[in-house]
Amino acid sequence: MSNTKYRVAIIGCGRMGQNYAEAYTTYPDTEIVAIVDANAQRRDVLGTRFGVAALYPDVETLLKDMVPDIAVVVTPTKYMKDVVIACAEAGVKGISTEKPIAARLQDADAMVEACSERDIVFAGGNLQRAMNEVQEAAARLHKGEFGNIRGASVHGFGGEISGGGCQHISVLRLFTNAEVEEVIAWGTPPEALSAETDEGLIINGRFYLTNGLECSVFGTPTTCRGVDVWTDECLVRWDWNPPEIFKDYDQHGNRIRLEPNYSPYSWSEFSYLTGSIRSFLSAVDGNGDPWITGADLRQALEVAIAAKLSANRNSAPIKLPIEDRSLALYPRPYRWLGGDVTGRPQSIEEAKS
Ligand SMILES: NC(=O)c1ccc[n+]([C@@H]2O[C@H](COP(=O)([O-])OP(=O)(O)OC[C@H]3O[C@@H](n4cnc5c(N)ncnc54)[C@H](O)[C@@H]3O)[C@@H](O)[C@H]2O)c1
Incomplete structure (x- = not known):
C-alpha cells in the first residue's frame, strides 16, 4: 500500500454507491472528498452520513471545482459513458465503473479508449x-x-x-x-x-x-x-x-x-467489493491491473x-470482436435509469444508515 491518501469522488451514490462510500471511508489510504448525486435530498443526507462537505448535483460541477484522484462511477448505466469520459478528460488517475458498463458497444469502446489513451486505470465493479x-x-x-x-x-x-x-x-x-x-x-x-x-x-x-x-x-x-x-x-x-x-x-x-x-x-470487510477496490487502488499505485476492469465489462x-x-x-x-459497434443490449430499466425513475427509489430514511 502506498503512503498516498487518494482523494475519492463517489459519482452516483444510491444503493450501490453507498456500499462503495462505506468502503472508501474505511480504508487508510483513501478519503472521500466529494459526493455527486442527482437527487438533492439523498445527496444532503449522504454528506452528513459520510462526513463529506463537497456535494455536487452532476459531474460537470464537480470537475469545475476539483479533480479528484479517483472517480468511483456508480450512476445508473445510462449515464456512465459521459461521466467516465468527463473524468478521463479532466485528468483523474483512476476510474471505476459498475455493471453493465453500457448498452451500446461503441459506448463501452469509447470509455475503454478514453482511459487507455491517457494511461488512466479503468476498473470494473462489484463482480465476483x-x-x-x-x-x-x-x-x-x-x-x-x-x-x-x-x-x-x-x-x-x-x-x-x-x-x-x-x-x-x-x-x-x-x-x-x-x-x-x-x-x-x-x-x-x-x-x-x-x-x-x-x-x-x-x-x-x-x-x-x-x-x-x-x-x-x-x-x-x-x-x-x-x-x-x-x-x-x-x-x-x-x-x-x-x-x-x-x-x-x-x-x-x-x-x-x-x-x-x-x-x-488482508481486506475482508466488504465481501468481493473489497477485492475490486483494493486491486484497483493497487493498480493506481502502479502494481498490476484491477481484478475486474472496464475492458472486462x-x-x-x-x-x-x-x-x-x-x-x-x-x-x-x-x-468476436463484433464488427458492428452500433449494436446494443439494454439492461433492465432499474439498472439503466436507476430506482428513482423506475419506481424503486431508495427512501431518505434508508439512505441515512
Ligand atoms: N455489481 C453489483 O452487484 C451491482 C448491484 C447493484 C447495482 N449495480 C449497478 O450499479 C448502478 C447503480 O445502481 P443502484 O442500485 O445504486 O441504483 P440507485 O437508483 O439506488 O442509485 C443511483 C444513484 O445515481 C444517482 N444518479 C442518477 N443519475 C445521475 C447522474 N447523471 N449523475 C450523478 N448521479 C446520478 C441517483 O440520484 C441515485 O442516487 C447500476 O448500473 C446497477 O446495475 C451493480
Missing part, C-alpha cells in the same frame, strides 16, 4: 471475478497445479445475460485465460428475443474460446449456476462463492472435494450481444 479466492483459484489453474484445462461450461446464463451474465463471462475468461471468439446460441422465450433489453432471456449455446476450448452454455441452472473448468483430474467450480476444487475420484467414481486452503486476504457486454444476435439469426455463428 474480483473475489480473492476466485483470483487465487485462477492463478493456481494457470500455474498448472491442476494440470491442463480440458473443458469449461457456463451454467444459468439467463434472466439478465448482460446485467448479471457479465459475472459468468468475467470468471470464464479469467479461469481459461482466453477470450470468447465465436458464439452460437439458442434463446427463449420469443418475446425476450424480440425485446431491446436482456430481461428474461435464457441463452443456451456454445462459446468457442481462443485457446481451442468449446464451452457449453446452459441457460438455466444445472447442479450449479456459475462456471466449471476441468482438467484431467480436477474440477474448479465457481458457483457464486469461493470456488470449490475437486481432485481425483473415490472408489465409486465420484469427484472428491478438496479443502481449497485459500490464502488469507466491455467483453462481457460483447458476448451477451453476440449470444442474442446468434439466437435471433437461427443460431448463426457470431465472431
